[in-house]
Amino acid sequence: MKTLVLGLGNPILTDDGVGFAVVEQVKKRLDGGNVTVSQASVGGLSLLELVAGYDRVIIIDAIQTGVGQPGEIHHLSSEEFHGRLRAGSSHYVSLGTALEFGRQLGMDIPKEIVILAVEVGDVSTFGEELTPSVAAVVPKVVDLVLEELAT
Numbered sequence: 001m002k003t004l005v006l007g008l009g010n011p012i013l014t015d016d017g018v019g020f021a022v023v024e025q026v027k028k029r030l031d032g033g034n035v036t037v038s039q040a041s042v043g044g045l046s047l048l049e050l051v052a053g054y055d056r057v058i059i060i061d062a063i064q065t066g067v068g069q070p071g072e073i074h075h076l077s078s079e080e081f082h083g084r085l086r087a088g089s090s091h092y093v094s095l096g097t098a099l100e101f102g103r104q105l106g107m108d109i110p111k112e113i114v115i116l117a118v119e120v121g122d123v124s125t126f127g128e129e130l131t132p133s134v135a136a137v138v139p140k141v142v143d144l145v146l147e148e149l150a151t
Contacts, residue, residue, distance in 0.1 A: 005057075007039045
C-alpha cells in the first residue's frame with residue numbers, strides 16, 4: 001500500500017508547526033517501506049496534487065475547535081469533513097470539498113485518509129517553538145502515526 005504521511009502547517013507560527021514537528025520525528029523512526037513522509041504549507045485545492053496517487057494518507061495538522069484544550073489530539077477521518085463544492089476562493093476550500101472535487105475530476109484520490117489534529121493555542125505569534133502543552137504531545141502523535149502505519 002502506497003502511503004503518504006503529510007505534516008501540514010506553518011513552522012514559523014508557533015503551534016501551527018505541530019505537523020512539521022511530528023513528521024520530523026516520524027522520519028527518524030521509520031525503517032523504509034512504501035511510505036513517503038512530507039511537509040507542506042498549503043491547503044484547499046493545492047492538497048490534491050500532494051495526495052493524488054496514494055492509497056492512504058495520514059495528515060497531521062493543527063486545529064482550533066474553540067472547545068478543546070491545547071495538546072488534545074483529535075483522530076478524524078475524511079468523512080468528517082463533508083464539504084460543499086462552492087467557495088469564494090481556492091484558498092478557502094475545505095479538505096472535504098477538495099477531495100470531492102478531485103474525485104469528480106477523476107483524480108486518483110486516496111481511499112483512506114486519516115487526520116491526526118492537535119488542538120493548539122497559539123497560531124498567530126511568529127516563532128519556531130511549539131507551546132509547552134502542544135510540544136508535550138508530539139511524541140504521542142508520532143506513536144499514533146506509527147500505529148496507523150502498522151495497520
